[in-house]
Amino acid sequence: METRQKFDGYAAKYDEWFMKNENLFTSELRLFKKVLGDIGGKKLLSVGCGSGLFESYIDCTNVEGIEPSEDMGRIAVKRGVNVIRYGLIEDVDLPEEHYDIIYFNGSSSYMEDLAPVYEKSLRALKAGGRLILLDVPKESAFGFMYLLGKSLDTYDHDYLKDAMPELPYPLALACSGVWHTTEEKIDVLRSLGVEKFTFYQTLVKNPLYTNEEPEEVSEGYKSGGYVAIIAEKQGDL
Numbered sequence: 001m002e003t004r005q006k007f008d009g010y011a012a013k014y015d016e017w018f019m020k021n022e023n024l025f026t027s028e029l030r031l032f033k034k035v036l037g038d039i040g041g042k043k044l045l046s047v048g049c050g051s052g053l054f055e056s057y058i059d060c061t062n063v064e065g066i067e068p069s070e071d072m073g074r075i076a077v078k079r080g081v082n083v084i085r086y087g088l089i090e091d092v093d094l095p096e097e098h099y100d101i102i103y104f105n106g107s108s109s110y111m112e113d114l115a116p117v118y119e120k121s122l123r124a125l126k127a128g129g130r131l132i133l134l135d136v137p138k139e140s141a142f143g144f145m146y147l148l149g150k151s152l153d154t155y156d157h158d159y160l161k162d163a164m165p166e167l168p169y170p171l172a173l174a175c176s177g178v179w180h181t182t183e184e185k186i187d188v189l190r191s192l193g194v195e196k197f198t199f200y201q202t203l204v205k206n207p208l209y210t211n212e213e214p215e216e217v218s219e220g221y222k223s224g225g226y227v228a229i230i231a232e233k234q235g236d237l
Helices: 011-020 022-036 070-078 114-124 141-152 171-176 182-191
Strands: 044-047 063-067 082-086 099-105 125-135 196-202 226-232
Touching: 011 022, 011 070, 022 099, 022 125, 022 196, 022 226, 044 114, 063 070, 070 082, 099 114, 114 125, 114 182, 125 182, 141 171, 182 196, 182 226
Parallel strands: 044 063, 044 099, 063 082, 099 125
Antiparallel strands: 125 226, 196 226
């Protein structure tokens, strides 16, 4: 499937899934807000901003977005995101040393080759700026669940009986994901010269129970079903 079209036609289902899994969404939103921190007066870029659902819960006055799916991007604009390009980050010329924060909220999981994308993002950050990667790790319980569903082309299988959440992530979106491990992303960033990292996580419960109540954010990355890597740009990266 052409990358530009992966989410076309699924904007409503994407938002609906989060709204029906309200406690799971609250957990992810807590992580999102935690890692962004105080964004007052800062310039932000959301790579793969989607429908702007998460941004609708923050002050997105200074948030620019890049989004391959016009279906998703049009909703993000209504929610206040300044979508500067409908297309792929690979095709966009970003100004150097321009942004304070660039973040990928789940969008790395739909990109095959991470190195050139992260390198471009680091160049576009000011010194001391932060590249933030929030994702479902391939090695997590959620990652395993999505990969198994992708392999079977269904969630309705004996292998998954009584082991699936009531409302799993839409299969078509899970199937279009690439799914990278956290260590893989760390290795890519280190190869680009990044040395300073911070990690936070949420959704540490089994996926069957993550929507029972919102979870708190904790440090680290080895237990979470949704993990944030914060990579700080130092010097002339």
